[in-house]
Amino acid sequence: MRIETTHRVPFPLADVLAWHERPGAIVRLTPPGLAGADDPAADGLQVGRVVAAHLGPSRLPDLLRPHWVLRHREHETGDENGRFVDQQVHGPWRDWRHEHRFTADDHGTLVHDLIDVELPRPLERLAGSVESQVRRLLAFRDRQLHDDLRFHAGFAGTPRRTIALTGSSGLIGTQLAALLETGGHSVRRVIREGSVGPGEISWDPQAGALDAADLEGVDVVVNLAGRSIATRWTDGTRREIRSSRIHGSALIARTLAGMRDGPSALVQASAIGFYGPRRPGELLTEADPGGEGILADLVRDWERAARAAGEAGIRTTFLRTGLSLSDGGGPLLPQLPMFLAGVGGRLTEPEAMTSWITLDDVVRAFAHAALSAEVEGPLNTVGPQPVTAREFARTLGSVLHRPALVPVPALGPRLLLGADATDELVRTDQNVSDARLEASGYEATHRTVEAALRHVLRR
Structure with a gap:
């Protein structure tokens, strides 16, 4: 053939x-x-x-x-x-x-x-x-x-950068490293291994081990490290999720703050969980003080852990990512088998807002923040057109040529994730604004949820 x-x-x-x-x-x-x-x-x-x-x-x-x-x-x-x-x-x-x-x-x-x-x-x-x-x-x-x-x-006139990247083996990190390297930038992967290869840096966030000498010659640090939250939140898991973010961010921030001529910027992963799981009827911007809940407290402390870098005059940016759409992981992947079987539907209340973004737009937003000298502070990393849970399900069904008529019973996610994680990851209502991201010079590639799903699912 x-x-x-x-x-x-x-x-x-x-x-x-x-x-x-x-x-x-x-x-x-x-x-x-x-x-x-x-x-x-x-x-x-x-x-x-x-x-x-x-x-x-x-x-x-x-x-x-x-x-x-x-x-x-x-x-x-x-x-x-x-x-x-x-x-x-x-x-x-x-x-x-x-x-x-x-x-x-x-x-x-x-x-x-x-x-x-x-x-x-x-x-x-x-x-x-x-x-x-x-x-x-x-x-x-x-x-x-x-x-x-x-x-x-868009960055043709920008000098090529050397970027240290934690979380480089994750879904976002793998794609971000690849995007930067295809643009001619150098990526130094920061890994939890004692023995490292060319272009790699060793660290141990739990032990507080990161040699500042390994960051010499690095222009920007991008920190994506953190245990996945898409799991059952047992007491032990919650401790791991928290420590994997707080310890690593604090270690990087104080290491950078102590360097005389180190990296000039820190781009830190964050999340729209900062705003709390349900904020019906509100448009959420970076000026919002944040909401309540397990994730809101976590993200607030996560961002606070990197404060030492900003206080030392290092440009620090927090990318508060929304629901990242990909066929390789994240919140979309578990839904696909049900939709393909013809029994998919919305996961929460029909009018609850979903602030989504494609994996590729997340990756380009991180690269944009790393390469743009003027981007600083919190930045909502979401698509320009959030949709209701009803519209998301209908659009996904249409793209897959499947019905999307029956709401997913709340019992299903609870059996999989437990009550707390379901409450904060699934039963959400967040209308998050991307105005500041767009004002920074970033232009989303996938501007509607239909375009996003067609790209991600190759339809």
Whole structure:
């Protein structure tokens, strides 16, 4: 079976080829729910380079995720064109060959994909479905390439930065590192390992161990570290969630504050949980003093833990993220099986407001905050058009061509998450404003929930 597509991106050939040759390109071109690269930091298109990935969401054990190994077989570049070829070494297909061609024209660069795939015999009857999925993937890659190049173009006059990143293996961190690296910036991953490789920094937040010397030459620190809150909140889990945020943030802030010529900025993860779970009828802005509840108290203390950096004159930004939409994790993934089975519906009261944002817009917002010298203080990181729970469910059903008529009984999330987590993560009503984010110069790529879901789910 042969699949061919051609897209145009309105950027010079040299920029398009450079983007593909840098670390992170394969990560940015692969939907997180579809596959995860074994070595996200690998770069280059040189002949013989091996690219390997595990298929399926990272939440699944590797034993349940098929391993796909490709090798770059051919690579050519010139002033007017470029070309490289991926050939399957091991994987789910009997054969797979993907030829990428790039041609300069008066309006930018033509990106031509030519895929020859031979399906395993048991899947031959599904050839039409496989072709449809591959074409959706190629359309996703085209949009991703266009949107990332547009983002990088906005910082074309900014010197390339060196950025230290905690939480680099998480859903947001993996994509953020890749976005920055495809823009030519250097990322130093801060990891909880005693033995580190090139470009890595070791730390231990619980022990208060972070060597300031490892941050010399770093321009910005982005702190995404923190245990996932999408779990049952036992007493032990709540302590882990809290300590993983407070200790790490405080350690980074006081380390930066004690440096004579260290990083000039700290970009700190935060959350709209700051405002409390239910604020019906209110438009929530960064001027709000915050609400009440477990998450509100946590986020308030989380931001306070980084105060030492700001007091030392270091530009400090808190990105209060909303519900991050992705097919690889977050609040959307658990809903997909129910919707695909035709029994999906809203999770809370029909008029309760949902402040959503796509994973890609979250990632670009973090990069925007890291690279923009004037961005400081709290910043609501949400899409420009929050929707009601009813509208979200109806739109998700429409995008998946499934009904969305029956509300999910409250008992379901309570059995999965427990009463406290359900109350603060699921039964929410938050209409959060993105006005300050937009005023800072950031422009959301996905401005409506329908556009967001179609991008995330490749529909």
